[in-house]
Amino acid sequence: MRRLPPLAAVRVFEAAARHLNFTAAAAELGMTQAAVSYQVKALEAHLGIALFRRDGRGIQLTPAGERAAPQVARGFDALDAAFARLRSESESALTVSTTQTFANTWLAWRLGGFQVVNPAMAVRLVASDAITDFARDEVDVAIRAGRGPWPGLERHLLFQVDFTPMCSPDFLARQGGLIMPADIVRLPMISANDPWWPHWLREAGVELDENGDRPGVRLDVQSHEGHAAMAGQGIALLTPFLWQTELAAGRLVRLSDQLSTRGFGYWLVYPEERRMVPKIKRFREWLLAEIARERHDPPRAAPATGQAAG
Structure with a gap:
């Protein structure tokens, strides 16, 4: 049995990690910046670990976030390819x-x-x-x-x-x-x-x-x-x-x-x-x-x- 976190929150994390900007991630996903921030906090609470650190210049990935981001991106690429193949x-x-x-x-x-x-x-x-x-x-x-x-x-x-x-x-x-x-x-x-x-x-x-x-x-x-x-x-x-x-x-x-x-x-x-x-x-x-x-x-x-x- 897979122990996956909420996929909606994972999708938000992937976009935010790629842009390193909650506002840009919100624009891509059609959400508000506040909703992106909420989903990221919910994912961090679910995992019990911080994925981003906030500073005066914006957001940066934590070491845990840096390890997770490329693997999550590859996972979404694989999903996208699988469904693209079905559509075709x-x-x-x-x-x-x-x-x-x-x-x-x-x-x-x-x-x-x-x-x-x-x-x-x-x-x-x-x-x-x-x-x-x-x-x-x-x-x-x-x-x-x-x-x-x-x-x-x-x-x-x-x-x-x-x-x-x-x-x-x-x-x-x-x-x-x-x-x-x-x-x-x-x-x-x-x-x-x-x-x-x-x-x-x-x-x-x-x-x-x-x-x-x-x-x-x-x-x-x-x-x-x-x-x-x-x-x-x-x-x-x-x-x-x-x-x-x-x-x-x-x-x-x-x-x-x-x-x-x-x-x-x-x-x-x-x-x-x-x-x-x-x-x-x-x-x-x-x-x-x-x-x-x-x-x-x-x-x-x-x-x-x-x-x-x-």
Whole structure:
């Protein structure tokens, strides 16, 4: 039989220990400062030991409080993860986490197709470059860029991340309709300090001085870089698979046949023990089929007059 103190008081202690401020703990818990103080005193009375000491500057943990606080915090983390997992088991909703680039250039445009064949399911897309923590985040599956492997996660390679320079047709026309690899370094390069630029140029036979900052627009994700290129702001280093629609529509043109890679890929991942959860299985089958279909039968590209071969 467990001899636990009142959980309401323990919850207040955890928040107060984390903030070292009764007022901040009260705001987080939706209580008054007086109620927080009361619960802490009740817990101390129950245990027969002081957990906080009060001084003119506020509150500090006693040695006993310092020993207890991290263990209590881990306990609440475990409870939160357990109930998050139960919430995510619902077949009526699927939460997908992926990078801003993959969400904006590919997945958000096609996710409705999964919804059509699963009309009873609500699908939530979380676009974030932060790595999903399946133990804490309410996420069913994630699509992430990297090399892997990730311990405890099932993974499926979707496609390799390769890259090549692209720009808008208008930008190309302003340069006389032809841009050779050696020309790129004297033209506006979008995110010119991206470490993948020297890699691609070197493979194209062009050396780029990597010392110091270079002028130009600097953006944080490829989806922004591609849109800046379409707006005629310069040349961006992009992954062709993610921009097939824009290439086919003539909003972007490739400047070279050369593709470079650094060994990264996009992967579908989820906890190993959840591989047979029906909603995850349905999403996995749909996504892998969509990727395979587009790799086999990409949108037909518009003619690209004046492109240079790499």
